[in-house]
Amino acid sequence: MKISIVGTGYVGLVTGACLASRGHQVSCVDIDQAKIDNLKRGEIPIFEPGLNEVVKEGINRGALTFTTSAKDSVANAQVVFLAVGTPPAEDGSADLKYVFQAVEDISPHLPNECVVVSKSTVPVGTNRKISEKFKLESEKTVFVASNPEFLREGKAIDDFMNPDRIVLGVDEPKAGLILKEVYKDFDCPIVETSIESAEMIKYASNAFLATKISFINEIANICEGVDANVKDVSKGMGLDPRIGEAFLSAGIGYGGSCFPKDVRALDQIAGLNGYDFKLLKSVIQVNNDQRWRFYKKIEGTLNPPHFPASPAGRQGGAGGGCRSFEGKKIAVLGLAFKAGTDDIRESIGIDFALKLIEDGSQVSVYDPQAMDNAREVLDGVEFCNSIEEAVDGSDAIVITTEWQEFRDFDFSKIADRLKQKNIFDGRNLSDPDCMQSLGIKYFGVGL
Ligand code: UGA
16 A cells, blocks of 8 residues: 655654555655655664664665655555654643644645544544544545554564554544555454544553553552562562553653653643543652652762751751762663663653752763763763773662663672662662672662
C-alpha cells in the first residue's frame, strides 16, 4: 500500500521504517530540511537499537523515501499517518499546534477516500475536530482514524513488529478495512473501537503503567520503615497474573517524554470534563516527591543534620541549608531518562546533576548513550568517558538510570579510588551484600 508519514520524529520514523519493511511503499515528510537530507543519506537523528538497519534497508529497496513536500508525500497515499509532536503546554494539556498545522499542510493534497490516522497522542475528541476540519477544508472524502502507538524507547522496533495489540479507532467501516490491510501481516489481536475509545486507550494505558510505578514506589517507602525488601515484595506480587511483574521496579520514579506528559494531560482532560481524577493526581505527586526523597537521603548521609551549623548560618542536613554539598564530589551515573535510549527529556539524572551543582557539589557524569544530549543542558559538570573516570575521588556515586552496564559493573575495581564509599542506587541495580563486602555503604530504594 502507499503510505505517507507526517513527522519524522521518534514515532514517525519507527512507523515508516517498520511499515516499509512489511512491504508497504512509505514516504516520510518533515518540514525540517536538514533532517530530511540526513535521513536520505540514512543518517538517523536518534539512538534507537535496530532503527538504523531498518531505515537503511528500506531506503536501499526504494520502499522508504523522505521529502519536505507534503504534496508529494500524500498525493497518492491511501493512508496518511500523523506522527508530529504533542509537547506539553504550560497548563499540562497537550499542545496541538503541530497536529493542526500538519492537517492544514496536507489537506489540499489528499486523494479521495484517504485515511488520515493519528499516531500522535492527542486528547480525546481531537480526531473528531480533525475530521471536522477536513470536512470544511477539503472537497474530498477524508476518513479520520486513531491508531495509538505503544512503542517503548529502546525497544521500539520490536514493539512495532511484534505488538501485543493494534488499536484502531474508526467511524467508517471502510476506514477500518483499509487500516486492517495496512496491518495484515501483523500477528496480534486488533481492537476496533470508536475514535474516542482509541484515544482514551492510549492515555489510560500510560496512566495505568505510571500508576503501577508510583504504587510500588510508595510500597518501597513503607518497606524502608518496616524493614521489608521491595524487590522481594514486587516479586511476590508480580507472580500473581492479575498483577503481573512488569512495571513493579521501585526506584526514583518515571521520566521521559511520555508518562509525565500523558499523565498530566489525562488529569487535564478529566478536569475539563468536570471530573477530579484524584488517583492520577496522587500518581503525579508521588512521582515528583520520589526523586527528592532520595536526594534528601544523599544529602542527609553526606551532610547529616547533627553537624553543627557554620557561623555563616548554614544549617546543614537534609533539606536544611543551601549549598549542602559544598566541598563534595558526586558522580551521577545515568543521564538518559531510562536505559536503552539517549533521550534526556524529564531525566532524573539531569535534574539531580543540576540540583547538586546548585547545592555546591562538584559533579561528574557518565551515561553510555546520552552524553551528547546532556552537554546541551548541563553546564559546570565534568563529562566522563567511563564509570571509572566519573567515580574517581567521589564522595558518593548516584545511580539514576537502569543501564545494564551499571548493573554489571564490578565495583571492587574502584572501591579504593573513592574518597568516601557511598553508593546511592536509585534503580536498585546492585547487590547490597556485595557492596557491603567491599566496604561500600549502599543505599537503595525500599531495601
Ligand atoms: C512508555 C510506554 O511504556 C509505551 O508503551 C508508550 O508507547 C510510550 O510511553 C509512549 O507513550 O510513547 P517509554 O516512555 O519509552 O514508553 O518508557 P518506559 O519503558 O515505559 O519507562 C518510562 C519510565 O518509567 C522510565 O523513566 C523508567 O525508568 C520508569 N520505570 C519503568 C520505573 O521507574 N519502574 C518500572 O518498573 C518501569
